[in-house]
Amino acid sequence: MAVTTSPERDIVATPMQRAPREALYAGAIALGLFVLFIGLRTDQNISNELILVQRWWLLAVLVVLTMAGRFLYVAYGQPFLANQKIVDVATGLLPESVATRFFRLPYFIAAIVTVAVLVFLAGSLDGLLGPGLAGYARFLRALATIYALASVLFYFRTFIHAHFSALGITALALYPVIVVLVLALYGGSVAAGFQGSLKWVDNYGIQILIYVMLAWGLNIVVGLAGLLDLGYVAFYAVGAYCYALLGTQYGLSFWILLPAAGAMAAFWGVLLGFPVLRLRGDYLAIVTLAFGEIIRLVLINWREVTNGSAGITGIPKVTFFGLMTFNVSDPNYIAKVLDIATSSAYYKIFLYYLILGLCLLTAFVTIRLRRMPVGRAWEALREDEIACRSLGINTTTTKLTAFATGAMFGGFAGSFFAARQGFVSPESFIFLESAIILAIVVLGGMGSLVGIAVAAMVMIGGTEVLRELDFLKQVFGPDFTPELYRMLLFGMAMVIVMLWKPRGFVGSREPTAFLKESRAVSGSFTKEGHG
């Protein structure tokens, strides 16, 4: 009988020996992936026929970059990271050691000085450096500001950690005021402050808070009750169209239609949930996805009511609780009543506080519900459905309440969205939105309200920041549009964050029920989204 021995495997190549080979593999794969898609480009010529444009140099650059990246990672990155772990263990600085090395006082002072100098020179930057370099200088200023702010946060981390909710809410409540004040000082007049704050309050503040609210609503379904819902945007659409249709057709006020939209969405949640909630896992996921698509297709095709893909325009604005309005032509326009200068920023700031209030309502309800029997039943259901049933919990009604509650908050957010935009169309309610909301919930660490808010800020704020990178045009030429790369980077960021933190930003839970003392539970001990 022949005795076979496995070949010796213990000859471990050094990183330097492995790196060139790995780089070659990476280069070959990159070449294979990109050869047709980047090496060639399909374009229409004058007679509308497709022709191929060759871009081999771009392909070569990308392949070489991939190879170099892989080489550096295998040769230096991996040994460095491995080494870092040993150092961390030796110094006992886990897990903050990287951060303490990154945030140091000299760096902080350097950043402050950079920001101060560049702000001081703000007016004359273009003259001093020319438009190209000035763009870089502004980018540098932004980076230095972010670094300085992050350092401050880092030095006060224990304090912040202890008072996170209070600090967070205060910061959010003061945000528009600070923005207006800073911009007023910067621009030299109050009017300039209000005008400049539009972008910051609307694009960053309101946009992010809408997603925070949607993600907190979906969190009830996915994070607490553990039901995977891929069609959450349907309830958002129901809420938006509820306000859009009733507001334009019957002239009803936002304050009546807000609860109506929530009730309508909850009703649809029950309607969908009732027949399908006995499905398990991925069957439930696909039915919710199908439901989301059905709603969108009906909105597109039922032209008599929804005006099809053209959407509904002229949705009335929210009034200041019926006392003042934000329409310049009205006699009780806010600026006339309060006798101040006319500005469109008041409406945005009011909307900001409105959505902030709705978000806090969602958070409050979620926190309170988690302590009530129904919330505990949700979490028990997520952990073990069979155990739940044997303990006498009616799983169908428990799931239905979770579905309806989540849907209701989606409906609130939807009616707010319609009021903010003044225009709704089925375009806003595509599957991608559901996917983004779900991604925020999962990236935030499912069930953790703070984590979800952070995830929304990072993902939505990050894509908004990409709109600002105009200086890249100087690098890549004037026909380079950074906005085009927004969703590409968004998708890649989703993958990278998930690989980096598979449990989400906040991977531990505060238990709602405990014996003697409350100890945070690692997220690894809780189940999610198994239906």
Add this chain to the structure above:
Amino acid sequence: MQYFVQQLINGLTLGSIYGLIAIGYTMVYGIIGMINFAHGDIFMVGAFTALIVFLILGALFYSVPVVIALLVMMIVAMLLTSLYNWTIEKVAYRPLRGSFRLAPLITAIGMSIALSNFVQVTQGPRNKPIPPMVSTVYNIEGISVSLKQIVIVIVTALLLALFWYLVNRTSLGRAQRACEQDRKMAALLGIDVDRTISITFVMGAALAAVAGTLFLMYYGVIAFSDGFTPGVKAFTAAVLGGIGSLPGAVLGGLMIGFIESMWSAYFSIDYKDVAAFSILAIVLIFLPSGILGRPEVEKV
């Protein structure tokens, strides 16, 4: 009657394409229990690859016989699309195996967004029309059957036969089925689980690439966003047939194809997708694990 048979043929063509894509979903689900959301975009990448190969052939040679052109398109598309799916599995799904269930789902959604936008960025956002490759239409007793449709059905049937042989008669297929039943046990018995999973992704992508090529040939146009709708419908088909079951995926694909063509023929073309999705929901209410799916056994 003629009209009905005509719609039956249209439905069969459409269903074949959905079936080919659905197999990729169902195989991946069967083996690692995850919904591969990027599969629809893999299909789109396959179609785009075929489009570019078609243009290259047109630019290099004066005229190429259609059969050879189609074959070359299919083979190149299969190779490159497999490379895409293989890389995606390696980069985005493998590190998360053993992590909790929703993690790979989110990376799959991220990959789907990244892939479609990658194609948009590199190839432009417009629809890409090609001149018709095959335009022969046969007329049999008032029913018109185009050569395109015959090609689609024949290619699908051939591939399914080959695929059936691979899964049921080769050691590779045996390894796949073993991994599907119990990955840990299969690993103990000497099956390279990682390799088997990679091959599953490659096979799924190859079938999706063929579906993409056939889609391009049938409709003559492709755009970067065209992965989503066929992808969702193929996934619906996989669930309808019972996810994890290969004959179920084909059956589900055909059903979705028939529902769609019948609904647009007899009722309204606007609501054909609504009909397909509604029938999915209704079927699942009565058969909670699809038509051919094994009912899930609950172990306590």
